[in-house]
Amino acid sequence: MKQMLAAVLTQPGAPLDLREVPVPVPGPGELLIKLEACGVCHTDLHVRDGSASAAGHPQSLILGHEGVGRVVGQGSGAERYELGERVALPWLHDTCGGCRECLSGWESFCADQRAHGFSVHGGFAEYAIVQENFTTRIPDGLDPVTAAPLLCAGVTAYGAIRKTELGPGKTCMIVGCGGLGLYAIQLAKQCGARVVAVDTSPRKLDIARQAGADHTFLANEEPGARTRDLGGADACINFAPSTAPWTAMIDGIRPRGWIVAVAMVPDPVPLSMEWLTYSGARITGTSVGSRQELNELLQIGAQARLKIPTERIGLRNVNEALDRLAQSKVDGRIVIEFAD
Template sequence: MSQDLPLTMKAAICPAPGAPLEMREVALPTPGAGEVLVRLETCGVCHSDLHLRDGDEDLPESYYPLILGHEGIGRVVAHGANAGRAPAIGTRIGLPWIYDTCLACKPCRTGNETFCPENTARGVQKHGAFAEYAICPADFAIEIPEAIDPLTGAPLLCAGLTAWSALRKARIEAGTNVLTLGAGGLGQYAIFIAKARGARVMVIDRDEPKLETARSLGAEVTVVAGADAGARIKAAGGADVVLNFAPSPAIWDTVEAAVNPMADIVAIAMVHDPMPLSMMWLIDGGHRVFGSSVGSRQELADFLAFAAVHPLNVDVEAIRFDDVNAALDRLKAGSVAGRLCIDFAL
């Protein structure tokens, strides 16, 4: 590697499941064959990072100590060996959730690599981007268009991409009623994308200020979460597509009451508990219920090209790197309206 690079870097380390992040000085990673080294400019702070820090995902303890973070943007500063197809030094690339996949299974070959049985995730099996530098496999390096600001662009790599991929999988045409359950960061990206596709957007959230934000972003129907929320959505025209961003099984009664016949219900939020799904309800209504997880490399490239010419004006708050653990605490308290993003220049 270049002699201009430091020998060490600062990283936010999660020492064990359920432990707060610790700022440590660690060795600078060395890119191996087919890898690049990236100097981070920004990294979004995601609810998935909170779940991982707090031990909610039941990861093996052998994964820790772990560097979290999977919404990173930075510039390539070094190549490993055999990196002939790697982006050039100085290229700005993204470091999203998917770290790598086998590239050979059916999901990988058909553009559905997020469902590869051997995929690894940044900030889970591999160290993430809550650090001054990080490694990226050259085959999974996606260039960030220069029109995208790295601060507002970082959350696009997970939150925005997740909404984009979920909507791509659903049956949507102009005039389709799209209901988002939850109007936080992911829900706000979904509003922008669904509106751009000609949909009529409906939103349910328990927080009135978030519903006000949803209205400002173009949502035509907004309803406070509660026992009658589904019926109110049905009275307003019903939902043809439902995107669930609410991490709770309690939403299912609302979904059943809200949907029109032949609705698509897309599971996105990380809900581990079972839901009371009736097979007869599926049969009688002709509904489709399926999951969607982040997005593929091609979806990310397509989404970034879209975002470069259609700015997604979701509120993004810049934070200092040293404040990343406090930022996760704010997410846990539910006190974040949009997205939080580390600015390594602060």
């Protein structure tokens, strides 16, 4: 049986084990892809460290959910993609297809979804399985390393921006200028909005300005009050994994504005129902994106050349990359590039 190199989680809290495992065999409706690139995401860090876990996942789990590869095998009934086509290994492996969320265009909120590198094996390996119905072609204008982070970081930012009804003349406060925040800055600018970027790092604010932010404030510079002085924000989107930005968003939001939670923050925040009543603010969360949103974003990425700082590594360096993520020592995204 043919073997491949994979980064395997054997127990939460332990480094990923680089080992040889059998190349998977595609079943009905499945494709086998040969990976060219796979992004490294904070969710991979949460899974490795045990703070996030899916019920029923394989005991030894291959992480990774921002994969790009070529089709090299087809299961029975898989006829949509030809051998050699470049396709995605995104967060969603599949969903139930029959619940209200799936049937109404909100499939990323399906309670029975399965995700690559979380519920099923993912893309930290030389080969992987994807469901034909849940993958999509990578446009010719996107190289694999550029495309990979769009499959989670990019589509998550896109899903958040779409919820905020941004347009010309509106203002968006983006808190947290890592990879997701940098995508959101560019997508908000494409909507015609003015962008206020907030972060704890002057270096990241420099990068945010290069991405198109109109105003940048350090988190300890009263960014909410300063945004209100600019006329207030029609949308505040939090990409920072902390409750600290909550006050700034409450201070900066305009009446009837949107506050969108993206970062996974388990701790509660104070909320006055009286303030909610007189402000009319709308508060929601967002989770990755649907297949349609991913298709739209990939086309935008191919045409608009969304740019974020990207560091290329080999698969054998994945634990070091995850450690750096844990230490907040990554600008933009890290992408595993697989050798031919």
